[in-house]
Amino acid sequence: MSVAGYEDLLNGPVKKYLELSQKIGGDVAAHSKLVEKALQIQLQFVQKAANRSAPANQSEQVSLLAPMSAQIQQIQEFRERNRGSPFFNHLSAISESIPALGWVAVxxxxxxxxxxxxxxxxxxxxxxxxxxxxxxxxxxxxxxxxVQTLTDLQQYVRQHHTTGLVWGKTGIAPVGIPPPPPPSMPIEDVSLVINDDRSALFAQINQGEDITKKLKKVTSEMQTHKNPALRAGPAPFKAPAVTSIKSVLPANAPIDKPSVFTRDGKKWLVEYHKGENLVIDNVEMNNVIYMFRCQDSTLTIKGKVNSIVMDSCRKSSVVFDSLVSSIEFVNCQSVQMQVLGKVPTISIDKTDGCQMYLNAESLNVEFITSKSSEMNVMVPKANGDYSEYPIPEQFKTTINQNGLNTTAIDSLG
Structure with a gap:
């Protein structure tokens, strides 16, 4: 089923993308041939995984991933060799997103x-x-x-490889090898890699209006899209050797990198902050906030944005007005959030300790949780206080004539 699903993907949006690339011609057509080869390599990889057991060690897995990694590198190098192309934005769109094929190692x-x-x-x-x-x-x-190609790829993975690539004889996914990192994004004042080999401020979240005191503010002089003098061209991407792949760091790993607080197009990057209060107040509805490996820090977002991701943070908090889609907590420890307006979805994955303060407008929120513990929802009462409700962590499953029946076990203490 997993192989057939991938073939359906190739015969759907991928085929459409390839046909349109040939019609545009030039560098776009040549680039698409490299992409087509990468997708075929991945199909062969999925076929191989469906008929064998998982790699016995990291060295074997690196060897299996090498052809795909090399092809991704070729796709990105093609963009770098053709920076003067009239279709440079086309080439960049593919080069920035093609590392998505690294899902097989996630x-x-x-x-x-x-x-x-x-x-x-x-x-x-x-x-x-x-x-x-x-x-x-x-x-x-x-x-x-x-865009539809990668959207359908995400749906395919969610359906057939929910927790990682499924190997035919063991049904398990390899652990510890992250995918090839994406190329450096063209951030005007600093070169970053979003997926780098990459949190007691909880009292502050209940301060009300006082929480905005002593906050750093992004002034117009600090914004690269308003200050051309700060801009610099993107650094050429250099793919690391396959043997240099590192494991993803846990949330409690020491922070040994310089802090980042910048905007790149619709993305705000807040990374490697320790013991700081930060604020973002000139946002737009299509903006995405990415908070990575911050510790003992609070981020306040004024205005409505599309989504927020808090990744590998520890003892940190985020306060925001409203979201269009969702807020995600991934690989975090002891974090808090407070919504002042509306949030449709809260996603929690591999997180230990998540305190969520809701607003009256956000009581219809949906919670999606996996491999997480100590999750508590604070629901506002009419008198201004909060009622605290724990999200279940334990479940009871029984067998009936229709299959399995699973129910949550309420916490008794």
Whole structure:
């Protein structure tokens, strides 16, 4: 089923993307041939996984991943060799998002990784849409086809490889090898890699209006999109050797990198902060906030944004007005959030300790949790106090004539 599902993907949006690339021609057509080869390599990898057991060790897995890693590198190097191309934004859209194929080495949640790479590529597809919407509709269709390709890939992985690549004879996913990191994004004032080989401020979250005191503010002089003097061209991507792949660091690992607080297009990057209060107040609804490996820090977001991701943070808090889609906690320890407006979805994965303060507008929120503990929801009461409810961590499963029946076990203490 997993092989057939991947073949359906190739015969659907991938085929459309390839056809449109050939119609556009030039560098786009040549680039698409490299992408097609990468997808075929991945199909062969999925077929192989369906008929064998998982690699016995890291060395064997690295060897299996080598052809795919090399092909991804070729795709990205093609962009770097053709920086003067009239289709540079097309090439960049593919190069920034093609690391999504590294989902085969991600566990236990490969689907969100694909979405992150898809979002990274849309920074450039939006540029293509802007440049070509009045000139040639085929470029608009091309963007839609590629975005749909990665969207369908995410759905395929969510259906067939929910917690990581499934190996035919063992049914388990390899652990400890992250996918090839994405290329450096063209951030004007600093070169970053979002998926780098990468949290007691809880009293502060209940301060009310006082929480905004002593906050750092991003001024217009600090914003690269308003200050051309701060801009610098993107650094060429250099793919690391396969043998240099490192394990993903846990949330309690020491922070030994310089802090990052910047904006790249629709993305705000808040990384490696320790013991700080930060604020973002000039946001737009399509903005995405990514908070990575912060400790003992509080981030306040004023205005409505699309989504927030708190990744590998420890003893940290986030306060925000409203979200269009969701807030995600991944690999965190002892974190808190407070919504002042509305939030549709809260996703918690591999997180120990998550305190969520809701607002009256957000009582219809949906919680999606996996491999997490100590999750508590604070629901506002009419008198202004909160009622605390724990999200179940234990479940009881019984067998009946229709299969399995699973119910949550309420906490008794």
């Amino acid at each position: 566990s236990p949640t490969p689907a969100p990784y694909i979405k992150e790479m898809n979002d990274a590529g849309q920074f450039y597809t939006n540029r293509v849409l802007k440049d070509w919407k009045e000139k040639d509709k085929i470029h608009i269709d091309w963007c839609k086809a590629w």
